[in-house]
Amino acid sequence: MTDLEQRIRGLQLAPMVAFTGAGLSTAAGIPDYRGPNGIWTKDPSAAKLSRVSQYRSDPELRRRLWRDRLTNPLYCAQPTQGHQLLESLANSGTLTGVITQNVDGLHRLSTGHSYPLVELHGCIQETRCLCCGDIQPMDQALTRVANGDSDPTCLRCRDVNRSGGLLTSNTVTFGEPVPPTRLETAQKLIDNAQVLLVLGSTLSVNPAARLVAFALERERQVVVVNQGPTRYDNRGVIKIHADCQEFLRILASKIHHAA
Structure with missing residues (x-):
């Protein structure tokens, strides 16, 4: 039995x-963003692309991002074995x-997705209008970009006042709050659970990371699986240095054999 298998064997499993x-x-x-080969590790200036104020004020930045979305493999990625x-x-x-914390939509795409997802x-x-808040499938905007609309605007706003609001991906960027209802x-x-299993996060971004503190305050067992350090490593969590895919394969096998 490997060390990882032994550690998983000693964990509380459910719920x-x-x-x-x-x-x-x-x-x-x-x-990822902050790992050794992360996007922001290699190019710290790339973080500005995630600031809503910069996005609103810089038409060339918006056009660049829309062009990138047409070819970015992120938009055609498929769920991993871990998601399944x-x-x-x-x-x-x-x-x-x-x-x-991920915005890639891969949990939605996993086969037979049935669990509550936040x-x-x-x-x-999805796209979101920065003026009226209308949400539409991203494919609709990308089709317009492919057909020559370099900075697409909101069609709903156009219908109301003939002036389209700026469109962006329906994601929370720096300078925007996480909607309270999601938290x-x-x-x-x-x-309603006994265990919080953290998979592949450095727990560096608040308020999302504060959910770990919330779980600890509620005396829930918190298991953090990550291949690098996290901000909660010495704060009462069970830290496991492992690849998320491997961890989930062993965990799922253990649970299914116990059933």
């Missing part, structure tokens, strides 16, 4: 809520919900 970060999606070819294993754990009754930072598979729903999921 469990997963809190997922970028480390779960790297196996889908999506780079979470679905399997939900079907077994072990997993009662997922809270994610996308704290939104989802790139409240996440807290309810944690309250």
Whole structure:
């Protein structure tokens, strides 16, 4: 039995809520942000692309981002085995919900997705109007970009006042708050579970990371699986240095054999 198998064997298993970060999606070819090869580690200036104030004020930045979306592999990524294993754990009754920091939409795309899902930072598979808040499928805007509209605006706003509001992906960027209802729903999921399983997050971004503090305050067991350090490593969590995919494969196998 490997060390990882031994550590998983000693864990409380259910009911469990997963809190997922970028480390779960790297196996889908999506780079993380703060790891050794992360987007912002390699190019710190790239973080400005996530600031809503910069996006509103810079037409060339918006046009660049829309061009990038046409070819960015992020928009055609598929769920990893880890995403599918979470679905399997939900079907077994072990997993009662997922809270994610990821905006890639891969939890939505996992086969037979059935668990409660809280996308704290939104989802790139949708657009949002910065004027009226209308939400539409991203594919609609990308079709317009492919047909020559370099900076598409909101069609709903055009219908009302002939002046389209700026469109962006339906994600929370720097300078925008996480909607309180999402945090409240996440807290309810944690309250109704015994274990919070953190997968592939450095827990560096608030208010999302404060959900770990919330779980600890509620005396829930918190298991953090990450290949690098996190901000909560010495704050009462069970830290496991492992690849998320491998961890979930062993965990799912253990649960299914115990059933």
